[in-house]
Amino acid sequence: MSLSVFFSSLDPRDFTPETGFFSSQMGASIYLHHLEFPDLEEEKPDLALFGVLDDRMAVGNLGCAEAAHTMRKHFYTLNQGEYKLRLADLGNIRPGETVTDTYAAVKAVCTELITSGITPIIIGGGQDITYAQYLAYEKLEQKVEVALVDSRFDLDRENTENAPLNSLTYLNHIILHQPDYLFNLSNLAYQTYFVSKEAIAMYDKLYFTAMRLGLIANTVEHVEPVIRAADMLSFDMNAIRFSDAPGNAHATPNGLFGDEACRICRYAGMNDKLTSIGFYEYNPSLDNREQTGMLLAQMIWYFIDGFYNRKHDAPLIPKSAYITYRTTVHNDAYELVFVKSKKSDRWWMQVPYSGSKSVNERYHLVPCRYEDYQTAVSGEMPDLWWKTHQKLI
Incomplete structure (x- = not known):
């Protein structure tokens, strides 16, 4: 039709x-x-x-x-x-x-x-x-x-x-x-x-x-x-x-x-x-x-x-176009992974579906700000990560 x-x-x-x-x-x-x-x-x-x-x-x-x-x-x-x-x-x-x-x-x-x-x-x-x-x-x-x-x-x-x-x-x-x-x-x-x-x-x-x-x-x-x-x-x-x-x-x-x-x-x-x-x-x-x-x-x-000015930098392929940052919070109970695009300087965080620490686990990619990374580095859990994690449990 x-x-x-x-x-x-x-x-x-x-x-x-x-x-x-x-x-x-x-x-x-x-x-x-x-x-x-x-x-x-x-x-x-x-x-x-x-x-x-x-x-x-x-x-x-x-x-x-x-x-x-x-x-x-x-x-x-x-x-x-x-x-x-x-x-x-x-x-x-x-x-x-x-x-x-x-x-x-x-x-x-x-x-x-x-x-x-x-x-x-x-x-x-x-x-x-x-x-x-x-x-x-x-x-x-x-x-x-x-x-x-x-x-x-x-x-x-x-x-x-x-x-x-x-x-x-x-x-x-x-x-x-x-x-x-x-x-x-x-x-x-x-x-x-x-x-x-x-x-x-x-x-x-x-x-x-x-x-x-x-x-x-x-x-x-x-x-x-x-x-x-x-x-x-x-x-x-x-x-x-x-x-x-x-x-x-x-x-x-x-x-x-x-x-x-x-x-x-x-x-x-x-x-x-x-x-x-x-x-x-x-x-x-x-x-x-x-x-x-x-x-x-x-x-x-x-x-x-x-x-017409889209950067086409999501999903994160190829990996060489991104910088990965890792940090832990809550006495190493959680490892948080952040990714930054070299092309656009935009940030994402990876939130695992299972909540485990396996490097092979599936994760949900969440757009975020540099300030979320700074929060995690200071030892605090970003609200955005926690809310997303609760939806994936």
């Missing part, structure tokens, strides 16, 4: 300047679904952009279904970086008769793209579509790490197992989904006063990762290893402060700055492991002078720039 059945075509006149595009601009190189659906085989793109015109489950933020249209007006006029762009704009997924039909369409499209080696860039719509993005990995027979950039935890703590599926409860459905292929969930840039202590305790109990806004402010590089571990990323525009991104009904005075959001997106693009990204909850009807639309376009630009 052709993916074209899920999409409505685009009219380039809606976002093409009167003078046309310069050869350096994105719009001059994008393979657009206009008269024909892009060829995803003979002229296989690296990336595929599409909108999802469904905001029925975007609680309190109706209007975000139109996000892709406004974003395109600004994205197409941006200049390309130092790379050969291979991007297809597939158009927009039409709303299904029910929201479940929309989820099924997003799942089918993302599954096909990911298995074909094409990275989907999703423009929502409500963040409940993250659940459909996650479902795309169901048949890939792999454990999945999910990263979220959001000012809140979208969980229903009162009605855990029977919560309706919407933009404020989709995490219930991801966490409880069967079959269970969720390895880790990371919530970045949350604001403590929006999250109950019970929700934070639940994250700790499940060994999930939560990084509050205060730990990221002015030190965005701290999120890089967390994002580098992710297979998919979902970005809620409410994570950005109102002054930088007013086009969201849940925007607040505090949040990420626009340049911090762009850096996070570039980290995501540079992640060799990441195979899908979604941007949700941008509402053009609330967007003064389309400032948020411009920022979203720039965030996607940074993701693409990162994508």
